[in-house]
Amino acid sequence: MSDIKLYYRNVLSCVIGKEHGISPRQLRSLGTKTRPIIRTIQSLREKGLERYRELPYDRSNPRKVKALVKRLRPLCDDLVVLGIGGSALGNIALQTALNPYLYNLDPAQRDGPRLFILDNIDPVQFVSFLDWIEPRLDRTIFNVISKSGRTSETAAQMLIIWDMLTKRLGPGQLKEHVVATTDPRTGTLRCIVEQEGLMCLEVPEGVGGRFSVLSPVGLFSAAMCGIDIDRLLAGARAMDKRVSSEEFLQNPAAIIAAINWHYYQQGKTISVMMPYSYQLKDMADWYRQLWAESLGKARDTKGRLVHVGPTPVKALGATDQHSQIQLYREGPNNKLFTFLYAQRYPRDVRIGPSLQSAPELDFLAGRTLGQLLDAERKATQYALIVDQRPCLDVIFDKIDAYSVGQFIYLYEVATSIAGRLFGIDPYDQPAVELGKDATYALMGRPGYEQLLGQMQQVMGLDQGFLV
Amino acid sequence: MSDIKLYYRNVLSCVIGKEHGISPRQLRSLGTKTRPIIRTIQSLREKGLERYRELPYDRSNPRKVKALVKRLRPLCDDLVVLGIGGSALGNIALQTALNPYLYNLDPAQRDGPRLFILDNIDPVQFVSFLDWIEPRLDRTIFNVISKSGRTSETAAQMLIIWDMLTKRLGPGQLKEHVVATTDPRTGTLRCIVEQEGLMCLEVPEGVGGRFSVLSPVGLFSAAMCGIDIDRLLAGARAMDKRVSSEEFLQNPAAIIAAINWHYYQQGKTISVMMPYSYQLKDMADWYRQLWAESLGKARDTKGRLVHVGPTPVKALGATDQHSQIQLYREGPNNKLFTFLYAQRYPRDVRIGPSLQSAPELDFLAGRTLGQLLDAERKATQYALIVDQRPCLDVIFDKIDAYSVGQFIYLYEVATSIAGRLFGIDPYDQPAVELGKDATYALMGRPGYEQLLGQMQQVMGLDQGFLV
Numbered sequence: 001m002s003d004i005k006l007y008y009r010n011v012l013s014c015v016i017g018k019e020h021g022i023s024p025r026q027l028r029s030l031g032t033k034t035r036p037i038i039r040t041i042q043s044l045r046e047k048g049l050e051r052y053r054e055l056p057y058d059r060s061n062p063r064k065v066k067a068l069v070k071r072l073r074p075l076c077d078d079l080v081v082l083g084i085g086g087s088a089l090g091n092i093a094l095q096t097a098l099n100p101y102l103y104n105l106d107p108a109q110r111d112g113p114r115l116f117i118l119d120n121i122d123p124v125q126f127v128s129f130l131d132w133i134e135p136r137l138d139r140t141i142f143n144v145i146s147k148s149g150r151t152s153e154t155a156a157q158m159l160i161i162w163d164m165l166t167k168r169l170g171p172g173q174l175k176e177h178v179v180a181t182t183d184p185r186t187g188t189l190r191c192i193v194e195q196e197g198l199m200c201l202e203v204p205e206g207v208g209g210r211f212s213v214l215s216p217v218g219l220f221s222a223a224m225c226g227i228d229i230d231r232l233l234a235g236a237r238a239m240d241k242r243v244s245s246e247e248f249l250q251n252p253a254a255i256i257a258a259i260n261w262h263y264y265q266q267g268k269t270i271s272v273m274m275p276y277s278y279q280l281k282d283m284a285d286w287y288r289q290l291w292a293e294s295l296g297k298a299r300d301t302k303g304r305l306v307h308v309g310p311t312p313v314k315a316l317g318a319t320d321q322h323s324q325i326q327l328y329r330e331g332p333n334n335k336l337f338t339f340l341y342a343q344r345y346p347r348d349v350r351i352g353p354s355l356q357s358a359p360e361l362d363f364l365a366g367r368t369l370g371q372l373l374d375a376e377r378k379a380t381q382y383a384l385i386v387d388q389r390p391c392l393d394v395i396f397d398k399i400d401a402y403s404v405g406q407f408i409y410l411y412e413v414a415t416s417i418a419g420r421l422f423g424i425d426p427y428d429q430p431a432v433e434l435g436k437d438a439t440y441a442l443m444g445r446p447g448y449e450q451l452l453g454q455m456q457q458v459m460g461l462d463q464g465f466l467v
Numbered sequence: 468m469s470d471i472k473l474y475y476r477n478v479l480s481c482v483i484g485k486e487h488g489i490s491p492r493q494l495r496s497l498g499t500k501t502r503p504i505i506r507t508i509q510s511l512r513e514k515g516l517e518r519y520r521e522l523p524y525d526r527s528n529p530r531k532v533k534a535l536v537k538r539l540r541p542l543c544d545d546l547v548v549l550g551i552g553g554s555a556l557g558n559i560a561l562q563t564a565l566n567p568y569l570y571n572l573d574p575a576q577r578d579g580p581r582l583f584i585l586d587n588i589d590p591v592q593f594v595s596f597l598d599w600i601e602p603r604l605d606r607t608i609f610n611v612i613s614k615s616g617r618t619s620e621t622a623a624q625m626l627i628i629w630d631m632l633t634k635r636l637g638p639g640q641l642k643e644h645v646v647a648t649t650d651p652r653t654g655t656l657r658c659i660v661e662q663e664g665l666m667c668l669e670v671p672e673g674v675g676g677r678f679s680v681l682s683p684v685g686l687f688s689a690a691m692c693g694i695d696i697d698r699l700l701a702g703a704r705a706m707d708k709r710v711s712s713e714e715f716l717q718n719p720a721a722i723i724a725a726i727n728w729h730y731y732q733q734g735k736t737i738s739v740m741m742p743y744s745y746q747l748k749d750m751a752d753w754y755r756q757l758w759a760e761s762l763g764k765a766r767d768t769k770g771r772l773v774h775v776g777p778t779p780v781k782a783l784g785a786t787d788q789h790s791q792i793q794l795y796r797e798g799p800n801n802k803l804f805t806f807l808y809a810q811r812y813p814r815d816v817r818i819g820p821s822l823q824s825a826p827e828l829d830f831l832a833g834r835t836l837g838q839l840l841d842a843e844r845k846a847t848q849y850a851l852i853v854d855q856r857p858c859l860d861v862i863f864d865k866i867d868a869y870s871v872g873q874f875i876y877l878y879e880v881a882t883s884i885a886g887r888l889f890g891i892d893p894y895d896q897p898a899v900e901l902g903k904d905a906t907y908a909l910m911g912r913p914g915y916e917q918l919l920g921q922m923q924q925v926m927g928l929d930q931g932f933l934v
Contacts, residue, residue, distance in 0.1 A: 003880055009932035011612050013927070022728055085789025091838070101595035105572060109595060121843070122784045123815040124866075125745035128568035128576060131763065154838050155828050156818045163819025179541055188825045195824035209789075242934075252934045270737070270778055270802065274688035278592035289790035296794025309798030318620055319587045321902055322552025322676075323756035327763025329898040331600040331776030334736065349597065351623045352630025357662035358655045361622050369590040372623050372910065375590070379905030395933075399591075400606040431796040434853070435788055438846030443839065447878035455849050458482070465476035466862075467709075467719045 002397035003238065004406045011259055011390040020333055020388045022262060022395040030258035031248030037420040038246050038254060041413075051206035051410060056236035061202060062229060065216050066201060068179065068221040072442070076141045078114040078133060081225050082157045083145035083217075086209025086291060087181075088119035090218040090408075091145075093286040096226045097279045097404050101196065111226040113141070113431070129381075130164070131175075135178070137168050140223075145181040145217055147203045149189025152439055162345045170220040174198060181216050209414055209428050210290050214405070228401045235405025243413040253410055256392065257417035263336045263390060264310050264422075271310045275340040276377040278315035279399050283313035287411055294415045294426040302424055309424050319343075322412035325380060328389045338382060340407075341377055342396040345370045369390070469864035470705065473719035473874045477848065478726055478803075478857040484792030487800055487855045494582065497725035504887040505713050505721060508880075518673035519879060522681040523703035523872070532683050535666060537689040543608045545600060546580040546691050549624045549928055550612035550684075552756060553676025554648075555586035556613075557685040557875075560753040564871050565694045566745045578693040590618045597631070604635050604644070609689075612648040612684055614670045616656025619906055641665060646684050647840060666867070675894050677757050683871070695868045702872025710880040720877055723805075723859065724884035730803045730857060731777050732888075738777045739795070742807040743844040745783035748865050750807070751781035754878055762806060762884045764891040765898070775889050777803075784808075785843040792847060795818060796854045804851060807874075808844055809863040810836040 008198025013021030024029075040340035044050050058382050081091055100109040104116075118129060133140055142161055146154045152420040165177055175197045186204040193200045201216035212218065214236055219229045235413070243253035260271055271291065289395035296309030317339070328335060351372070354365035364372065381391055392411075396403045438455060480488030488499075501518075511517050548558055555849045562584070567576040585596060602608055609628055632644055642664045649656035651669040660667045668683035679685065680701055686696045710720035727738055738758065740751040763776030782791050784806070795802060817841070821832035831839065848858055861877075863870045886893025907923060908915035 006934045007927050007928060007932055008934070012932075021671075026735045055843065057770035061658060074621065082788070084786060088786075089790065096476070100598075101592040102599050106595075109598060120745060120783070121836050121840050123812045124675045124743035124811060125568040126836055127575075127814040127816055131576060132573045133565075146513050148824065150827060151789075152843070154829065155825075156831050159819035159822070159831060160816060160830065160836070161819075162822070188827055192822060192824045195822075227893060250509075250934060255934060269799065273506045276589075278587060278589035292791050292798075296798035298797035305799065307799050309794045310804070311778075311780065311794065312799070313778065319555075322618075322620075322898070323556065324759050325902060326896045326898045327759035327776045327778065328767035329571060329647035329901075330889050331759075331778070332736065332774050332776065335778070347589045347594040349594055349627060352628075355626070355659060355662075357658045358616065358622075359624065360617060360655055363784035363910050364619065366624050368592055369623060372592065372619060372906075373588050375906050376619070376902075376908035376927055378922075380911055382905050382926055383898070385925055387898075393926075393928075401843075412554045412771070431793045431794045431850070431854075432788070434850045435792060435843075436825060436848045438849050439839075441832065442842035442845055443830050443834060455845075458850055458852055459845055461474060461862075462476050465474055465479075467472045467475070467717060467722060 004403050005395045007393035016388045027261050034254040034258050035246050039355040045404040052211035056233045065219045071405050072362050076113045077139040077143050079115050081143045081221050083116040084119045084153045088117050089144035089289050090115050090213025091221045093282040094222045096282040115225050146189050147183050148187040184331055232405040235402040236409035238405040239409040253413040268334050268336050270335040272313045272335050273338045274315040276315055278341045281316050286311040288314050290415050297424040302422040336390050339391045340394045342399050344398040350356045407466035445458045469870055471870050472862045474860035481853045499641050500719040501725050502713050519678035523700045528683050532686045539608055543580045545604040547584050547609045548584040548688050551586045551620045553610035555584050556753045556756050557680025558688045559584050560749040561689045563749040577727050582692050612637050613656050615654045616648050661822045698868035699872040702869040703876035706873040706876040720880040723881040728888040734802050735803050737802040739780045739802050740805045741784055743780040747807045748783050752870050755779045755781050761893040767890040803857050805859045807861045809866050811865040
């Protein structure tokens with residue numbers, strides 16, 4: 001069993017000093033604050049709330065996913081996910097973490113279809129994709145993911161693809177090539193499913209988009225591409241035990257939430273997640289949505305204006321040592337760093353023999369790339385600690401479906417605890433609505449004429465301010 | 468001629484209010500501050516400093532690049548760049564901006580070799596790449612980019628590849644497959660070039676890594692992949708005229724620098740660059756290095772401790788509307804937003820006809836994806852402005868080599884002006900050294916034993932803090 005571990009010593013005052021470090025007394029006080037929150041969450045769970053917590057225990061949906069995968073894999077060379085935000089970030093993160101770097105390019109490196117996750121509507125990008133997929137439609141499966149089916153970006157993609165499928169493969173072919181992941185009962189996409197007889201999977205009720213990766217939203221594309229979703233869910237269940245503990249210093253989610261909250265109060269408003277692992281690169285992107293959308297809120301749960309929210313930033317080691325570390329070490333001490341890394345690499349490569357013409361590179365010869373990456377990471381952490389910058393480590397024994405399942409669950413629960421520490425609702429996203437309505441107004445949707453009028457007063461390029 | 472334009476009205480107090488907006492008086496004062504800086508830079512330039520400013524006028528290096536490209540393109544199916552930081556980010560940004568999304572995957576969409584830019588040392592990622600390239604070595608060109616040749620990451624990659632080339636293709640083959648871009652006179656890689664007789668290009672003297680994309684560092688891989696480097700340089704020259712103007716409100720670099728500096732002083736310490744364009748996605752990443760490494764400094768030019776530096780953040784529209792906009796609108800008003808977008812798309816796609824089963828999507832039918840992307844962007848900007856968040860626009864007529872050349876030069880000059888406003892040296896990176904030394908110490912390089920001893924006192928996992 002390879003559990004992931006949290007290491008929190010490098011935020012303590014004994015390591016990074018009193019000004020920026022957490023004292024033993026402060027640590028105890030953080031424990032006192034989180035304990036009732038864990039208890040509250042537990043009792044909400046017993047009342048059938050906090051539904052995302054139960055996803056790893058669901059047997060029915062994973063079974064449906066696997067049945068569909070079994071049927072579709074032999075028919076499919078290209079799998080295309082149409083989704084955005086919570087309907088794409090988890091899928092991308094799983095694929096990068098658990099399949100090879102050149103999975104799509106190199107047939108020898110994949111066991112399953114190529115995977116495209118189209119989470120944007122850039123026309124130039126989309127046309128490049130259409131050029132690729134059009135001659136391959138007969139062996140392509142589209143997985144459209146939207147709880148409501150009314151997300152403009154996903155709906156637009158869907159209308160383009162439906163039209164292409166119908167024109168190229170003939171009417172009635174949608175049902176052979178489309179899997180819809182949507183609300184089991186209501187919504188636009190549900191209506192389309194019924195009308196067209198599409199294959200479908202469920203977005204479980206009460207689970208928000210950014211907490212949905214362990215539901216069919218994330219599981220279907222993962223299983224299609226050969227990822228072991230049973231191990232993923234087993235990892236999440238193993239983590240559930242640990243993050244349910246009321247003992248602060250035994251609950252990694254509570255520690256992550258409390259330390260983040262503490263530093264936000266101290267003016268460290270930026271939370272940098274820096275994997276030293278290409279595989280975990282997009283997990284940092286998944287976290288970026290989870291953290292920003294859950295914790296960035298104007299009002300607390302009592303309705304008072306608070307305008308809180310740490311800004312999550314993703315970085316990548318060792319690459320960003322040559323891009324961000326200058327700022328991270330010498331700029332304002334306004335960041336908390338979380339390093340993600342693995343202790344073992346399933347594959348490694350030895351650095352070639354030294355060159356006569358470059359004896360100064362002898363220290364590299366005969367070592368492995370993994371050893372160098374580890375050294376770079378430790379060196380960076382050392383440099384940050386010397387400059388009194390707080391660092392957390394999330395340590396994977398090795399990166400596999402089981403540890404990735406743990407990681408996902410750990411951060412979901414950390415987010416829900418952090419939400420309570422900030423005093424806000426981590427599950428809503430009220431600010432997204434105005435942007436959606438404004439898009440409807442600009443696209444001429446009936447009923448939004450008044451908003452369009454308001455917008456025109458503010459928008460429009462005034463030539464006098466164009467340089 | 469398609470010039471890029473800066474639009475700055477949405478940072479003014481008349482749009483976003485007095486608390487967060489810039490008043491006419493403040494704007495004049497920013498002009499007064501930047502004018503002498505423009506003059507200083509101009510006189511440094513006349514003394515042969517600020518060398519990156521002259522890159523677009525260099526005829527010799529681009530000629531050498533083109534001669535090499537002409538010779539190598541017919542021999543090459545895969546081009547591999549070994550480099551990191553300033554020796555990779557510009558190359559990646561040019562490729563994403565100016566070649567199709569599926570360039571590497573789809574032979575029909577490329578005019579040139581596949582391009583791999585390996586800017587990390589993750590062993591699992593690297594091995595996946597080696598599995599791909601090993602059987603293709605005879606038609607592969609490696610471009611190793613390092614001014615010194617002593618960057619550990621690039622040196623390690625180089626030793627691995629040299630060994631593989633020699634073993635697979637036989638001794639003496641390096642010179643057929645390697646182009647080194649390095650210092651013209653000194654350094655480790657220069658010695659290797661001489662010893663092995665490698666093909667080579669120059670990193671011009673006095674040009675730092677993050678300002679080097681318009682030198683052979685960025686030009687070679689771009690030209691190999693069919694990008695028009697003459698137009699790129701022409702764009703930079705066109706921008707040079709505009710950013711040399713002492714008239715504040717006619718100099719877009721001065722306005723960008725001054726507005727960023729102003730907001731940093733006001734507590735808006737985060738600078739978000741949000742392209743609404745997949746093509747410009749990696750330009751935001753390039754900017755992230757330029758901005759962070761240039762402006763994040765502990766000491767000012769007089770040696771006083773200041774710990775300044777805005778934190779650059781990259782985002783991507785429309786995707787990040789479903790990830791970050793909740794935070795950007797409702798969280799703390801501590802960010803300046805810069806939107807990048809194009810007014811014309813060379814290719815667009817019409818959204819398919821409406822579905823009987825989903826009349827609520829009728830508003831999308833018959834419009835184009837480009838129209839939807841524009842509407843999403845305007846809607847997001849409107850929502851931010853309503854919430855008094857300052858926004859700048861950098862508007863491309865269309866995205867091509869000429870406008871991208873302008874953009875690069877614009878931001879390089881903006882960075883150099885911002886450095887002077889912050890009172891720091893934008894061209895050094897002192898904080899990177901300790902990390903490098905610490906890496907040497909951990910890798911057992913002779914001469915670093917004392918540092919290793921110091922590190923061991925601080926580092927090492929103490930089991931008592933592992934959860």
